Structures are given as structure tokens and as C-alpha cells.
Amino acid sequence: MENMMKIYEFKGFPNPARVRIALAEKGVFDKAEFIQVDVPAGEHLKPEYLAKNPSAVVPILELEDGSVISECIAITEYIDGMWGDQTLTGRSAMERAQISMIQRKVEAGFLDAVAAFFHHATPGLGPDVESYQNEDWGIKQREKALLTLQWMDGILCHQEYLAGDRFTVADITAFGGFMFAGFIEMDIPDTCIHVRAYAERLGNRPSILLAS
Ligand SMILES: N[C@@H](CCC(=O)N[C@@H](CS)C(=O)NCC(=O)O)C(=O)O
Missing domain, CATH: 1.20.1050.10 (Glutathione S-transferase Yfyf (Class Pi); Chain A, domain 2)
Known part of the structure; x- marks a missing residue:
């Protein structure tokens, strides 16, 4: 699917929720596949995840070309800029x-x-x-x-x-x-x-x- 995004997250945690809310606000929740990283079990500290985000925090967004965006505000900038009017981050x-x-x-x-x-x-x-x-x-x-x-x-x-x-x-x-x-x-x-x-x-x- 066009613009399909992978979101690495831990459902129920506050920072991942920020990205989920941004997706829902823009009506593009269905363009994301959510991949769970078990933070309490330390999965975000394992080399496979650190290779994607050396900061060792969730969430991150991974695009189809393999590029990764970390930090909720940056991920929201991307989502807001990609779909419709920039209602979340501002126009002027x-x-x-x-x-x-x-x-x-x-x-x-x-x-x-x-x-x-x-x-x-x-x-x-x-x-x-x-x-x-x-x-x-x-x-x-x-x-x-x-x-x-x-x-x-x-x-x-x-x-x-x-x-x-x-x-x-x-x-x-x-x-x-x-x-x-x-x-x-x-x-x-x-x-x-x-x-x-x-x-x-x-x-x-x-x-x-x-x-x-
Ligand atoms: N500034 C980061 C904060 C991300 C963050 O702290 N995420 C928490 C989950 S709510 C986390 O992964 N914590 C893991 C840890 O502190 O070891 C962002 O905006 O994405």
C-alpha cells in the first residue's frame, strides 16, 4: 500500500500514544502497521532495535525505503505534512x-x-x-x-x-x-x-x- 508506515512502539505508553493520536487526527491510522517493542522487558535495549534508534526509546517510524524517524514531534511533522492540511503543526x-x-x-x-x-x-x-x-x-x-x-x-x-x-x-x-x-x-x-x-x-x- 502507498505510504505504508511501520511504527515501532509499546501500546499503552505515553509517547507511542502521541503518534497514534496524530495518525487518528489525520485519519490515516490504517496506513500504519504497529510493531510492539516490549520496553519493560528491555527489548528496546537490544542491538536490533538500537540499530534503528540508538536513543533506545519508542516510538519510531520506519518508511518503506528503510529510513527511520525518531522523536514524536518529528514523526508528527512527517504525518502532518504528508496528509492534508497542516492542522497539527501549523500552516503559516x-x-x-x-x-x-x-x-x-x-x-x-x-x-x-x-x-x-x-x-x-x-x-x-x-x-x-x-x-x-x-x-x-x-x-x-x-x-x-x-x-x-x-x-x-x-x-x-x-x-x-x-x-x-x-x-x-x-x-x-x-x-x-x-x-x-x-x-x-x-x-x-x-x-x-x-x-x-x-x-x-x-x-x-x-x-x-x-x-x-
Ligand atoms: N523524546 C522521545 C521520548 C520517547 C520515550 O521516552 N519513550 C519511552 C516510552 S513512553 C521509552 O521508550 N522509554 C524507554 C526507557 O526509558 O528506557 C520522543 O518524543 O519520542
Whole structure:
């Protein structure tokens, strides 16, 4: 089939969900074949997978010519650019810059920070996978995630989505953060009322229901 893509992932994990949501939003879920990499069992650390992604994380996208794209944001750029209007990553230079700016802040400040807390300040994926842990740093990352939620609350008190009045990749990244936070039972503070309502709205979105 034309443009058939292989997605190496571990279903149910937050970063793979980001790519699934992007595919569902663009209506091209059926153009992807999903290949499971058992991350808790350390399959992503084996030489066959490292040859595809030396960063040892899922997901990756592999095209029919063998080229590989890693990093959810890059994979989403590809999917968004390949099919239809660039609704997720933006059309004009200004729109693209604004979406990119917010996405990056949410990724570094929330999703990656929650992930770092999990990997460093909890048993994470267990001793076979967690080769280095720094608890103090993990705890600091949790504080960073809470500050980012406050910042998001300030945005969401006057607009429906993080990068404006429509759903973009910044919201997909935020949902990955909510998934991760839910997984480790880290609550969204009661004070972040706009974030709490937004997380619920996202959770009911058809693409997210289909993908996560
Ligand atoms: N920045 C990466 C993050 C990918 C990532 O951290 N994936 C997790 C699964 S949700 C993973 O593979 N973790 C394996 C590990 O930490 O050993 C992306 O955007 O794709």
C-alpha cells in the first residue's frame, strides 16, 4: 500500500500514544502497521532495535525505503505534512513558530519532567532497564512539572487549547503528559481548574479515545 508506515512502539505508553493520536487526527491510522517493542522487558535495549534508534526509546517510524524517524514531534511533522492540511503543526510561519514554542515548553516542562521523575525518583522500569538513577534530580523534575501545569492553567483560562483556539500537536504532547501522570498517580493540583477541565475534554476527543 502507498505510504505504508511501520511504527515501532509499546501500546499503552505515553509517547507511542502521541503518534497514534496524530495518525487518528489525520485519519490515516490504517496506513500504519504497529510493531510492539516490549520496553519493560528491555527489548528496546537490544542491538536490533538500537540499530534503528540508538536513543533506545519508542516510538519510531520506519518508511518503506528503510529510513527511520525518531522523536514524536518529528514523526508528527512527517504525518502532518504528508496528509492534508497542516492542522497539527501549523500552516503559516507564525502559526508554526507559536505551536512549536508551546509544544516544546509542554514537552520539556511537563511530559519529559514527569517521565524523569518516574525514571529517577521511583523504581521506574526496574533495575534491568534503569541503569542510572538520581533521585534528587527526579524530585526537582516533579516540581518543574507542577510549575508547568500552573503555567498551562494560565493559558487555558482564556483559550480552549494550548496554542490557540484549535487542537494542535501541543495538545497531543500535553495529553502524553496526562497519561504519564495518571500512570504514576501524580494528580493535577486542585488549583489548576482549567487544566483539569482541559484534560477531561482531551480524554473525550475521538482521536484520543481511538488511539490511547
Ligand atoms: N523524546 C522521545 C521520548 C520517547 C520515550 O521516552 N519513550 C519511552 C516510552 S513512553 C521509552 O521508550 N522509554 C524507554 C526507557 O526509558 O528506557 C520522543 O518524543 O519520542
